[in-house]
Amino acid sequence: MSALLTPELLRRLEQFQLLARRRAKSSARGERRSRARGQSVEFADYRNYVAGDDFRYLDWNLYGRLERLFLKLYEEERELPVRIFLDASESMTFGEPRKFDFARQVAAAVGYVALCGFDRVSVVTFPDLEATAENSAELAARGALRAVRGRKSALQFFQSINELTARGATALNESLRRGALQARQAGAAVVLSDFLDPAGYESGLTALVGRGFQVSAVQILARDELSPATFGDLRLIDSETGGQQEVTFGKYRLNAYRQTVENFCQRLREFCTVRGVNFFRAASDTPLEDLLLKQLRQAEVWG
Amino acid sequence: MNFFAPAAFWFAAAIPVVVLFYLLKRKRVVRLVSSTLLWQKYLAETQASAPFQRLRHNWLLILQLLMLALAIFALARPYFAGKVTSSRLQVVILDASASMQSTDESPSRFEKARAGALKLVDGLRDTDQMVVLQAGASTEVKRSKTSEKSALRRAIQDCVVTDSPTRLNEALKMAESLTRDNNEAEVHLFSDGAAPGMKELENKGLRLVYHQVGRSANNLGVVTLDVRPNPEEPSQRAIFTSVANFSAEEKKTEVELLFDGALIETKPLTIAPTNTTPAVFLAAQPRDGVFTVRITAKDDMPADNQASIVSLLPQPVKVLLVTRGDRFLEKALKAAGKVELSVATDVAEERPAVDLVVLDNVAPSAWPTVNVLAFRSMATNWFESLGDVETPVIVDWRSAHPLMRFASLDNVAVAKAVGVKTPSWAVSVVDSPQTPLILAGELGRQRIVWIGFDVLESTWPLRVSFPIFIANAVDWLNPASIQAAQLLVHAGDPFRLALTEPVKAAEITLPDESKKNLAVDPNARELVFGDTAKHGVYRLSAGTNQTVFCVNLLDAAESDTRPREELDFGKFGSVTATTTRRASLEMWRWVAAIGLAVLLFEWWYYHRRTA
Numbered sequence: 001m002s003a004l005l006t007p008e009l010l011r012r013l014e015q016f017q018l019l020a021r022r023r024a025k026s027s028a029r030g031e032r033r034s035r036a037r038g039q040s041v042e043f044a045d046y047r048n049y050v051a052g053d054d055f056r057y058l059d060w061n062l063y064g065r066l067e068r069l070f071l072k073l074y075e076e077e078r079e080l081p082v083r084i085f086l087d088a089s090e091s092m093t094f095g096e097p098r099k100f101d102f103a104r105q106v107a108a109a110v111g112y113v114a115l116c117g118f119d120r121v122s123v124v125t126f127p128d129l130e131a132t133a134e135n136s137a138e139l140a141a142r143g144a145l146r147a148v149r150g151r152k153s154a155l156q157f158f159q160s161i162n163e164l165t166a167r168g169a170t171a172l173n174e175s176l177r178r179g180a181l182q183a184r185q186a187g188a189a190v191v192l193s194d195f196l197d198p199a200g201y202e203s204g205l206t207a208l209v210g211r212g213f214q215v216s217a218v219q220i221l222a223r224d225e226l227s228p229a230t231f232g233d234l235r236l237i238d239s240e241t242g243g244q245q246e247v248t249f250g251k252y253r254l255n256a257y258r259q260t261v262e263n264f265c266q267r268l269r270e271f272c273t274v275r276g277v278n279f280f281r282a283a284s285d286t287p288l289e290d291l292l293l294k295q296l297r298q299a300e301v302w303g
Numbered sequence: 304m305n306f307f308a309p310a311a312f313w314f315a316a317a318i319p320v321v322v323l324f325y326l327l328k329r330k331r332v333v334r335l336v337s338s339t340l341l342w343q344k345y346l347a348e349t350q351a352s353a354p355f356q357r358l359r360h361n362w363l364l365i366l367q368l369l370m371l372a373l374a375i376f377a378l379a380r381p382y383f384a385g386k387v388t389s390s391r392l393q394v395v396i397l398d399a400s401a402s403m404q405s406t407d408e409s410p411s412r413f414e415k416a417r418a419g420a421l422k423l424v425d426g427l428r429d430t431d432q433m434v435v436l437q438a439g440a441s442t443e444v445k446r447s448k449t450s451e452k453s454a455l456r457r458a459i460q461d462c463v464v465t466d467s468p469t470r471l472n473e474a475l476k477m478a479e480s481l482t483r484d485n486n487e488a489e490v491h492l493f494s495d496g497a498a499p500g501m502k503e504l505e506n507k508g509l510r511l512v513y514h515q516v517g518r519s520a521n522n523l524g525v526v527t528l529d530v531r532p533n534p535e536e537p538s539q540r541a542i543f544t545s546v547a548n549f550s551a552e553e554k555k556t557e558v559e560l561l562f563d564g565a566l567i568e569t570k571p572l573t574i575a576p577t578n579t580t581p582a583v584f585l586a587a588q589p590r591d592g593v594f595t596v597r598i599t600a601k602d603d604m605p606a607d608n609q610a611s612i613v614s615l616l617p618q619p620v621k622v623l624l625v626t627r628g629d630r631f632l633e634k635a636l637k638a639a640g641k642v643e644l645s646v647a648t649d650v651a652e653e654r655p656a657v658d659l660v661v662l663d664n665v666a667p668s669a670w671p672t673v674n675v676l677a678f679r680s681m682a683t684n685w686f687e688s689l690g691d692v693e694t695p696v697i698v699d700w701r702s703a704h705p706l707m708r709f710a711s712l713d714n715v716a717v718a719k720a721v722g723v724k725t726p727s728w729a730v731s732v733v734d735s736p737q738t739p740l741i742l743a744g745e746l747g748r749q750r751i752v753w754i755g756f757d758v759l760e761s762t763w764p765l766r767v768s769f770p771i772f773i774a775n776a777v778d779w780l781n782p783a784s785i786q787a788a789q790l791l792v793h794a795g796d797p798f799r800l801a802l803t804e805p806v807k808a809a810e811i812t813l814p815d816e817s818k819k820n821l822a823v824d825p826n827a828r829e830l831v832f833g834d835t836a837k838h839g840v841y842r843l844s845a846g847t848n849q850t851v852f853c854v855n856l857l858d859a860a861e862s863d864t865r866p867r868e869e870l871d872f873g874k875f876g877s878v879t880a881t882t883t884r885r886a887s888l889e890m891w892r893w894v895a896a897i898g899l900a901v902l903l904f905e906w907w908y909y910h911r912r913t914a
Contacts, residue, residue, distance in 0.1 A: 091337035099337075196338035225337060235331040238339045245339050246331055252911040261341055 004108040004158055009289065013109055016302040017117045018080060018188055042075040079149075080187050082114040083213070084123045085179055087193030089170035090239045095222025095284040100166040102220050102284040103192040108161050109292050110190050112154055113302055119187075121148045123161065126175030127168045138163055169240040172197040176204025186212030188301075195219050195268055198241065202271060209275045216278040216301050219268060223285050226261055227254060304381050307428065307889070311378035318371060325364050366905040373898035377891040382426070391487045392432050392448070394478040395420050397462050398494035399439040400469035401794065401856050402864045405495070405517060405603040412516045413464040416493035419514050423491060424455045426889065434481055435459055438474035438494075439836065440467035440795015448481075465836035466606045467795025468858040469498035479509050496867025497860065517866030521550045523600050524607035524862030526579060528791075528855065530594055530614040532640075533585055540614055542584040544596045548574035549863045556600035560584045563592040572598075579859070591615045593840055593851060606794075607862045611840050611853035613790040619643045620781050625650050626663035631764035632678075632773070636661065639774035659780045664757055674750040674780040679721055679757055685746065686729075689722040695735030695756075704732050706743055706752065706775045710768040717763075720756035729753070743779070748801065748828070750785065752776050790852040797833040798841070798852055806830075806846035814839025814854075821845075 005013070049058060049069035059072045084107045092100035107123055114121045123145035129135045141163035148157045172193060179189075189208050195201045195217075208215045228249070236245045249257070265281055272279035278299045282291045296302060306312075336342070397420055403413040420435070427433060427450065435446040435458040446458030471494065482488030489510045495517035526547045533539040548554045553575055560568045567586050574580045586594070595611040602608065619641040624633060627648065636644050650660060650667045660671045662680040670682045681688065697712050712733060722738040725731045729744025729751070742753045763769050778784055792798045802823075809821040809830060814837055823830055823845065830845055835854045843850045856862065 094337040194337065196340045198338070198340055222337065225341065230332065230334055233331040235333045236339050236342055237333065237335050239335055239337055241339075243339060245342060247342055250911055257341070264341060 004105050004161060005112070005288075009109070009292070010112060012293065013113050014116050016113045016297075018082065018110075018114055018119060018302045019300055043072065044075045045073045046070045047073060080114070080117070080119040081183065081185050082110065082119050082121045082188045082190070083179060083183060084110055084121065085176060085189065085191040085193070086123055086125045086164070087170060087172070087191075088125045088164055088166040088168075089127055089193075090167055091170060091194055091196050092166045092220075094239070095224060097284055098166075099194055099220045099222050099284045102282070102288070103218075104161050104164065105288050106192055106218060106220075106291065107190070108158055109288070111148065111157055111161070114188075115148065115151050115154050115157065118150065121157070122146050123148075124175065124179045125164055126179075127171050128175075129168070138165060170197040171199070172201050173199055173204035176201075177207040180207040180211040180213065183211065183213075187214070189213035189215045191215065191217045192220065193217075194221055194225075196225075201268065205271070205275065205277060209277060215272075215275075216280070216296075216299070217268075217272050218280045218282065218291070219265065220282055220284055221261075221265075223283050226283060227258055304383055307380035307382065309379055311375055311380070314375045314378060315372075317375075318368060321367055321371060322364070325361065363905065363909060366901060366908065370898050370901040370905060373894055373901060377894040377898060380889060380891045381894065382889045391430070392434070392482060392485050392489070393423065393427070394434045394436065394481055394488065394490045395423060395459070396436045396438050396471070396474045396478060396490065396492045396494070397445075397459065398469055398471070398492070398498070399437045399462055399464050399467075400497070400861055401464075401466045401606040401858075402469070402495055402497040402604060402861050403464050403516070404466075404606055405520075405522065405864045407519045407521065407603050407864075408516055411464070412495055415516045416514070417459055417462065419493055419516070420459045420491070421456060424452055424459065427452060427455075428889075434478075435462070436474050436477060437462045438469060438471055439465040440470055440793070442470065442474040442477050444477075463836075465795060466838040466854070466856055467836055468793065468856065468861040469494070470795075471498040475509065475511070478511075482509070492870075494870075495864065496870055497863055497865070511870075513870055515866060515868065517864065519550075520603070520863070520865035522602045522604045522607070522862060522864045523548055523550075523554055523556055523574065523598050524604070524856070524859070525596055525598060525610040526607070526857060526859040526862055527581075528596055528610045528612050528857060530612050532617055536585070538587060539585050540588045540594075542586065542594050542596065542612075542614075543581065544584070544610070545579050545581040546572055546574060546598055547579040547859055547862055548576060549865055550602075551576050554600060556598045558582050559597045559599065560586065561595040561597065562586065562588070564595070588614055588616065593853060595840075604862070604864055606838060607856045607858075609838070610855040610857055612855075613787065613851050613853055615783065615787055617641055618783055620659070620777055620783070621645070621657040622659055622661060622777065623647060623650060623655055623657040624661045624663065625665050625667055626661070627665060629663050629759065631758060631769070632661070632663055635764075635770040635773040636777065638770050639777040642777060658782055659777070672747075672749055674782065676752045676754075676776050676780055678754045681721075681723075681753065685751065685753065686723045686726045686742075689724065689738070692720045692722040692735070692737045694718060695720045695737050695740060697740065698734055698736055700733040700741075701730070704730070704743065705779050706732055706741070706772065708771075708775050710772040710775060712763075712766075712768060715763045715766055715768070716761060717756045718760040723755060750780050752780060790850070791857075792835055792852055792854045793858065794835055794838050794854050794856050796835060797831050798835055798843075798854075800830045800832075800843065800845070800848075800850055800852075802828050802830055802845065803848070804846060806848070809843060809845035811844075812842040813837065814841065 049071050053071050057071050059070045062070050086103055086107050088100065092103060111121045111123065125142050129139055131139060141160040144156065144160045172195065176191065205215065205217065231249055231251060234247045234249060236247055269279045278301055280291060280295050397416055399413065403416065405412050408415040424433065430450060432448045432450045433455050434448050435455060437443045437445050445462055446455055449455065478490045482490060489512055491512045491514060493514045493516060496515060524547050525544055527545045529543045531541050533541045542560060546558060553573065555573050558570045558572050559566055568584055570582055572580055572582060592614060593611050594614050595609060597609045621643045622636055624636060624644060624646045625648065626632065626646065633646065636642055650671055651669055653669050653672050655671055655673065657673060659674040659676060662675060662677040664679045666680055695717055697715055700707055700712050717740065720738060720740055725739050725742060728746045729742040731739035732743050733741040738755065740755045744751060758764050789799060805825045806823050807825055809823055811819045811821060811832055813819060821832060838854050838856055841852050841854060843852065
């Protein structure tokens with residue numbers, strides 16, 4: 001169906017459904033249980049009949065026993081808006097396979113699960129692109145990904161994701177904050193990024209949580225970032241900022257570097273745990289199934 | 304500290320070059336990374352971009368500069384300041400005398416001296432030359448002038464300590480002759496200073512460095528030994544010995560007397576510090592043999608704890624008196640111990656069958672070649688007469704001479720004497736202002752005592768000293784006693800034996816039972832054996848002749864092992880022991896080794912950072 005996900009994986013993903021911890025607040029109808037009362041097959045409550053109510057919902061059996069009119073209330077099923085924040089900054093192009101490819105696969109998988117569950121999926125790709133002629137195709141794809149619904153849209157969804165490219169400097173905080181504000185209803189949010197933003201990630205994630213999103217953060221790092229294989233006198237060039245730094249790095253310092261990375265990740269994990277955010281970390285060269293079928297399931301993001 | 308090659312400090316010009324290399328931008332591998340966020344920790348270290356800031360805390364640079372400094376330092380060949388005066392020629396004198404065997408230094412004084420000498424060799428510059436002398440009873444040149452260190456080390460290792468007394472004079476004179484025309488020459492004497500007779504040394508302009516070894520003296524030594532017939536009991540022998548204590552405290556010991564190895568008697572002896580105590584043993588002697596005196600106390604120096612002496616049974620002395628009649632003389636000769644006296648008016652043969660001939664104012668028809676006691680008679684080859692001297696007054700006599708033992712010439716008046724000049728082969732025993740009155744000496748192999756006056760023309764025969772003198776003269780001229788005296792040899796001195804028959808070969812059994820063969824010239828009339836460095840009893844068999852002789856230290860000066868801080872050179876001053884001046888010890892090897900260590904550390908450090 002697409003290069004992003006194998007048919008086998010898609011078939012397995014179809015069995016999943018995003019698990020919402022809260023009742024859906026969306027105004028659109030869907031397959032999610034919501035606090036709103038409406039028409040579905042799930043009985044919710046009774047209430048006294050008042051003039052003007054639809055007779056069709058009267059409980060005639062009860063009327064026969066008590067001779068009073070009660071109205072049967074059913075839960076209204078509504079959709080769960082799923083927002084996928086996809087980091088398409090320059091730093092995501094590193095790694096073998098590329099972190100961005102991995103992130104797209106995850107986004108496709110999450111989106112597919114949501115689409116199968118008749119949830120509305122919107123993919124927010126950041127940073128923003130300037131509107132130029134050469135960017136037009138991608139801008140169109142980004143636009144198409146703003147709101148996707150229904151399983152039949154899956155193919156289109158995958159194609160649009162495939163057209164995305166990664167470039168520019170991350171503005172993680174700003175993008176998340178804006179995404180939180182733009183959403184009409186809070187729902188599930190999945191942040192796919194390497195979180196390597198000099199400005200940090202704290203305010204962005206806080207904004208999402210504060211808006212009521214059920215946030216899952218997936219940190220994707222390249223193997224080379226976890227344990228570098230280049231040693232010696234190096235001049236490092238930051239892909240996003242273009243900043244140059246000179247470093248002398250040797251094997252003897254590898255452990256110290258790993259510890260640095262571990263500390264960075266640990267700080268992120270703690271930050272997430274405190275705010276009730278599901279945190280996942282994956283190296284771009286690990287099997288996708290491991291993250292999708294094991295980690296996300298165990299964390300009850302879906303089931 | 305000083306430097307042999309200070310020019311090497313020009314290499315210091317390389318230091319700015321090294322710094323310059325560090326100032327130059329290092330070629331770095333450019334690498335694009337996703338984010339430098341994770342590298343912040345490492346960036347901090349190398350972030351300083353100003354050149355001089357970058358030099359701060361750069362341990363690699365510091366290590367390299369240190370290594371370079373050490374290399375330059377090593378190239379400059381540093382050595383310690385006290386050794387600036389390291390000379391072009393050094394003469395090393397190793398004292399190999401008996402006192403150097405003392406064990407107050409560990410393992411012995413000699414080994415310490417050897418170690419010091421080896422150190423001196425280590426400090427030798429490549430162009431320096433060294434001579435190694437070993438000073439024992441005689442001075443041996445162990446290694447002539449060379450700058451080859453291995454040969455010098457070998458020579459010093461070859462030196463062995465002997466049982467002999469020191470003759471430093473000889474060694475120092477040799478050193479002086481070696482260094483005479485060399486202003487920069489230095490003589491290094493490794494000794495404990497236990498040596499006699501330094502006062503006569505003409506130490507003019509000799510640059511002597513005295514490396515003193517030895518810390519304390521704890522030594523008892525047998526310093527004299529003699530054996531005589533017991534005057535009170537002619538069948539017995541009296542053994543006179545004395546033991547000296549050179550330590551600072553009183554010592555008790557037992558003195559053992561052995562005859563041919565069998566213990567005869569033991570005497571306890573208590574000796575005050577720095578004193579000498581005599582001991583006399585009386586012992587019957589059934590046969591010719593060796594008396595050994597041994598002290599049992601333990602001390603630092605074992606070489607002088609034992610002394611041996613050969614004692615031969617007394618034989619009658621055959622004396623031929625050629626005289627026109629002198630009853631005093633005849634009586635005196637008869638009284639002089641075991642004498643078989645025969646009287647004649649003339650002697651016709653050169654070798655009469657007697658031990659000695661007394662010529663009483665006669666001119667014999669043939670001058671005998673045996674030992675002679677002559678009154679006024681003189682052969683033409685002895686000396687020339689200068690005419691008679693009327694009433695010479697006796698002003699002096701050599702009381703130390705064996706002839707004058709217990710003989711005092713007070714109150715002796717002489718009417719007329721023959722005036723002569725003392726010849727080179729004799730010493731004057733009794734002197735008057737005009738002429739020597741009594742001469743004694745050895746001409747060829749013949750001992751001669753000459754009295755320049757007729758005893759009947761003096762008051763001497765009436766004095767008690769006359770028979771004593773005659774007895775002394777008979778004893779001194781007796782070939783048997785001469786030989787007995789020759790059988791007692793000081794260590795290091797050669798042993799001489801007159802040969803009565805020509806022999807071709809001789810064999811000597813040393814004290815340690817090893818045997819040595821001597822080749823003898825068939826025409827030689829005397830056998831000389833010089834290898835007497837070890838004390839003990841030697842047995843010589845030459846032809847049919849069996850001779851036993853004893854080698855002893857018997858030297859009070861050598862037994863006195865007290866270390867001397869100062870060597871006395873009489874009127875020419877003294878040399879004080881040096882402790883500060885040592886060999887000019889070059890250090891470049893150590894500095895280079897440290898430099899190598901720094902290099903290795905730098906290599907490791909570099910790879911720790913970048914590997």
